[in-house]
Amino acid sequence: MEKPRETVKLISAEGYEFVVDYEAACVSSTIRNMLSSQGGFTETERGEVRFPEISAPVLEKVCQYFYYKLQCNRSTGATPEFHIPPEEALELLMAANFLDT
């Protein structure tokens, strides 16, 4: 019997879906708290979290950051750069603040 991978779906304002590993999503304490809540929220049951205030390009960049962070945590050598185009920086900053990332 296959156990599905531990994944989480993050949904942007426009309804774009980003499927990431549970481990990656938990780089954000906000998401980690939403998913581990005992209250039986939809988020916990279906492993989906909606972000109506975060646009798809920003949410995608956030997801890329999660994986960058996982890779940094593992590697003992030099960390690769995480490039942020200036026009995305502000929205990304706001999203990061909300997500506590």
Added chain:
Amino acid sequence: MGDQPENDVEEKTMYIRVKRKKMTVFLQVNPTDVVSSVKETLAGLVEKSSDDMRLWSGSVLLDENKSLEHFGIGNGAVLGLAYRSDTGEFEDVIIEQVDN
């Protein structure tokens, strides 16, 4: 090695993004992973049989038995996913872009 690979985490060195329409799946992989094993992982996530999906890197259709590094697929690369439609034909790869 006859055993089914487990889903537990061996250290994967890179991630890829597999896109179809409005969906992006982030997958942790190794450059030496073969296309068929990536499809198996996806199949578990999207609940489709791996026979009913094709993976593309740009305009290159990825062969089952070749590795990701064979196609020059590196960290953060975007792959296109196409499903087999009810007619039996594969759809074209469509990746929706957000209008800003």
